[in-house]
Amino acid sequence: MARHWKWAALIVAILAAIVYPYAVRSYFLSLAIEVLIYSIFAMSLDLLLGYTGLTSFGHAAFFGLGAYILAYTALGLTDNILVTVPLVIIGAALLALIIGFFALRTSGIYFLMVTMAFAQMLFSIAISWSDVTGGSDGLAGVPRPVIGVGAWAYTFDSRESYYYLVLAFFLLSWIALRSIVGSPFGAALRGIRDNEQRMRALGYNTFRYKMAAFVIGGAFAGLAGALLTHFTQHAAPETLYWATSGQVMIMLIVGGVGTLVGPMLGAAVIRLLPTFVSSYTERWEIVLGLVFILFVLFAPRGIVGLLRRAVEKRP
Amino acid sequence: MSASQFIFQLFNGLVFSMLLFILAAGLSLIFGLMDVINLSHGAFYLLGGYIGLTMVRQFDNFWIALIVAPLIVSGLGLIVEYFFLRRLYGRHRHLDQVLFTFGLALIAADLIRWRWGAYVESVPGPDELKGAVVIFGALFPRYRMSLIFFGLIIAAGLGLLIGRTRIGAIVRAGVSDAQMVSGLGIDIQKVFAGVFALGTALAALAGVLGAPVLNLYPGLDLEILILALVVVVVGGLGTLKGAFFGSLLIGLANTFGKALIPQFSMFLIFAVMAVVLLARPSGLFGVKGN
Numbered sequence: 001m002a003r004h005w006k007w008a009a010l011i012v013a014i015l016a017a018i019v020y021p022y023a024v025r026s027y028f029l030s031l032a033i034e035v036l037i038y039s040i041f042a043m044s045l046d047l048l049l050g051y052t053g054l055t056s057f058g059h060a061a062f063f064g065l066g067a068y069i070l071a072y073t074a075l076g077l078t079d080n081i082l083v084t085v086p087l088v089i090i091g092a093a094l095l096a097l098i099i100g101f102f103a104l105r106t107s108g109i110y111f112l113m114v115t116m117a118f119a120q121m122l123f124s125i126a127i128s129w130s131d132v133t134g135g136s137d138g139l140a141g142v143p144r145p146v147i148g149v150g151a152w153a154y155t156f157d158s159r160e161s162y163y164y165l166v167l168a169f170f171l172l173s174w175i176a177l178r179s180i181v182g183s184p185f186g187a188a189l190r191g192i193r194d195n196e197q198r199m200r201a202l203g204y205n206t207f208r209y210k211m212a213a214f215v216i217g218g219a220f221a222g223l224a225g226a227l228l229t230h231f232t233q234h235a236a237p238e239t240l241y242w243a244t245s246g247q248v249m250i251m252l253i254v255g256g257v258g259t260l261v262g263p264m265l266g267a268a269v270i271r272l273l274p275t276f277v278s279s280y281t282e283r284w285e286i287v288l289g290l291v292f293i294l295f296v297l298f299a300p301r302g303i304v305g306l307l308r309r310a311v312e313k314r315p
Numbered sequence: 316m317s318a319s320q321f322i323f324q325l326f327n328g329l330v331f332s333m334l335l336f337i338l339a340a341g342l343s344l345i346f347g348l349m350d351v352i353n354l355s356h357g358a359f360y361l362l363g364g365y366i367g368l369t370m371v372r373q374f375d376n377f378w379i380a381l382i383v384a385p386l387i388v389s390g391l392g393l394i395v396e397y398f399f400l401r402r403l404y405g406r407h408r409h410l411d412q413v414l415f416t417f418g419l420a421l422i423a424a425d426l427i428r429w430r431w432g433a434y435v436e437s438v439p440g441p442d443e444l445k446g447a448v449v450i451f452g453a454l455f456p457r458y459r460m461s462l463i464f465f466g467l468i469i470a471a472g473l474g475l476l477i478g479r480t481r482i483g484a485i486v487r488a489g490v491s492d493a494q495m496v497s498g499l500g501i502d503i504q505k506v507f508a509g510v511f512a513l514g515t516a517l518a519a520l521a522g523v524l525g526a527p528v529l530n531l532y533p534g535l536d537l538e539i540l541i542l543a544l545v546v547v548v549v550g551g552l553g554t555l556k557g558a559f560f561g562s563l564l565i566g567l568a569n570t571f572g573k574a575l576i577p578q579f580s581m582f583l584i585f586a587v588m589a590v591v592l593l594a595r596p597s598g599l600f601g602v603k604g605n
Contacts, residue, residue, distance in 0.1 A: 117544060117545055120581075296411055
């Protein structure tokens with residue numbers, strides 16, 4: 001019975017997402033595009049934090065690299081997403097391989113600091129190596145994406161069309177991550193999260209599993225960064241900044257770690273928060289910090305945890 | 316680079332190393348005893364610097380700022396520890412502690428921007444230390460020169476406090492086994508609170524001392540936090556010796572990197588960190604399994 005309800009809710013949600021552009025003003029369409037992009041980003045972090053127990057505080061490294069690779073290839077090579085997106089995914093995965101090689105030798109707090117430091121290193125390179133990265137201005141004028149070749153090419157030049165492209169990528173990412181966490185591989189990741197020593201004793205090469213999770217998470221984060229760059233038509237160094245790592249962490253914690261719905265809810269709430277708060281006060285970062293701290297102190301399982309508790313209490 | 320330029324950069328590097336040490340010592344102490352990585356440490360640094368700025372403007376006296384700012388900030392540290400952090404102690408709550416101090420850093424950064432604005436503020440050093448001294452033919456500001464001595468004094472003082480006193484013995488015992496210490500009838504909660512207050516006071520002290528050299532601006536809290544984190548990773552978390560030699564390594568790498576390869580100075584620092592991590596994953600002086 002509960003299964004049926006889940007499927008029904010899913011179908012309603014997808015239908016609602018499809019008709020959404022016809023129902024709202026363009027401002028809310030833009031917000032929805034961003035929420036979908038940040039949902040992919042937050043889900044990719046959840047694979048590390050929620051499912052594998054890797055506390056990465058440098059997830060912006062992959063997001064930002066994705067943004068820059070996309071801007072670079074779209075400006076210099078081709079704007080065809082059949083070429084650019086695979087390049088972004090390969091680039092972000094390679095970066096994850098390099099960072100993981102160093103960071104995964106450590107664990108816990110050390111891992112957190114090392115990932116954070118690597119991301120910040122990329123940020124400082126983006127700022128100071130201005131011949132290549134455009135310095136603090138970043139790379140502007142990124143064209144809208146094209147798909148297909150020759151007469152079959154289609155340009156996503158309207159906001160509505162881009163919304164559908166992002167929605168498609170979002171659904172693909174969600175299905176992919178869902179099947180990853182549901183597979184035996186995902187079960188092994190959860191085993192590592194709960195007790196790495198035991199997994200090692202059972203004969204698992206936990207380093208390889210963690211590396212695989214790190215690379216997959218990095219690749220999806222890169223995809224999210226690329227989608228954002230096509231949308232804003234601009235690759236900015238802020239995409240690599242620690243505030244970006246922090247923001248996606250906040251989305252994940254507020255939404256609910258260890259679920260795939262949580263990151264979406266968190267992305268939506270945190271993306272909408274400034275819109276509502278800024279009509280009352282300019283200091284919305286204080287509000288954001290307070291909301292975040294309240295969740296950490298009183299609802300560490302996030303919105304999903306709160307909802308679950310509410311459902312269980314109901315007679 | 317000529318010989319006198321080299322000497323000049325060397326001294327600059329030592330100045331920066333000492334500032335980093337005062338900051339990183341606090342971070343490392345808090346981690347060593349309480350197992351808490353305090354991401355708001357950079358915010359406490361910046362807050363100390365700005366309170367110092369206000370004091371200097373109010374009283375026109377650097378020394379008052381140097382004493383009062385750390386006191387105020389460590390008071391805030393006590394409040395944070397007593398009301399919030401204390402709820403988050405425990406083996407499996409590392410992430411919660413990190414997230415809490417991260418949220419705190421966000422709030423503090425915005426409050427600082429609210430109170431002091433988003434400009435670059437320069438702070439004059441004390442009048443007594445104006446002017447310059449000549450070292451091996453290179454002119455060097457007297458204030459910076461005295462920072463090196465000040466850093467060494469703080470290092471020696473902390474070394475004596477931790478290594479030679481009864482309180483230090485309790486703290487060291489707490490680092491290896493907090494439960495055992497509390498079993499011996501010592502109120503470990505008070506020790507935790509005291510160490511957190513000391514750590515935040517050190518951050519604020521570094522903030523006041525560093526302001527005439529590095530200026531004050533929003534965003535500095537993060538820049539300096541990252542460097543302090545690299546220092547403790549390189550040196551080994553929870554050891555004073557590690558914080559000291561880590562600071563020297565990172566401070567000198569940063570200064571010479573900026574002078575020789577300005578675009579990639581951060582790269583040099585992280586290269587140092589990567590090499591150390593490959594050779595010794597728990598840092599130069601870290602204990603394995605920390």
